[in-house]
Each structure stands twice: as C-alpha cells, then as structure tokens.
Amino acid sequence: MTDPANVAIGHKATITNPRTSEQAKDHSRKVLEEEHRDKLYEMQNEEIEANKNKTRVAGGLKAAVSNPLVSEEKKEEAKKKLEEM
Known part of the structure; x- marks a missing residue:
C-alpha cells in the first residue's frame, strides 16, 4: 500500500518540475x-x-529560570535545555 504522504510529495514534485x-x-x-x-x-x-x-516547553523552562522557588541547580538545567533548543 502506498503512503498518501509519499504520493502527495510526488505530485508536488511534478508541479515544480x-x-x-x-x-x-x-x-x-x-x-x-x-x-x-x-x-x-x-x-x-x-x-x-x-x-x-516546543513553544510551551520553552515557556516552562523560561518560567523555571526566573522562579525564585526553583533551586539554582534546576535553573542551570533549565538554561542548558533552553540553549539546546
């Protein structure tokens, strides 16, 4: 059975060729x-x-970095994850 996504990709390629x-x-x-x-x-x-x-995860990490109730260790982890994103 042919994947509909692959068929669609083929038709898009035909249009642009x-x-x-x-x-x-x-x-x-x-x-x-x-x-x-x-x-x-x-x-x-x-x-x-x-x-x-992805946007929601980034928002949560940013909130953790600025939250005074979060430990410095966890803030650093959140900063590293944000940088990786």
Whole structure:
C-alpha cells in the first residue's frame, strides 16, 4: 500500500518540475486538491501542534529560570535545555 504522504510529495514534485508538461502538472494539482486535501491538512495540523508543544516547553523552562522557588541547580538545567533548543 502506498503512503498518501509519499504520493502527495510526488505530485508536488511534478508541479515544480520545469520538465513536466502542463497536462501532468494540472493532473497533479487536481489529485492534490481532491484526493489528498485531508491528509495534507492533517500533516499541517500535526506540524503546528509540534511547534506549539516546543513553544510551551520553552515557556516552562523560561518560567523555571526566573522562579525564585526553583533551586539554582534546576535553573542551570533549565538554561542548558533552553540553549539546546
């Protein structure tokens, strides 16, 4: 069974390939719009959620660094993790 994401990637490549005929490009556009719209939307939502989670983690680490109730050791750990991000 073919992965829908790989099919979508192939159609995107067809659209951007300067050696591909306009007929093939039109076909790929149509396939992407009709058959893979939901999958592409789902992939974009997953990417957005992943970015939101990274932002939330960074926010939590920043809060720990500035919180007077957090030990200096834990603040240093949080700073290192922030630098790695």
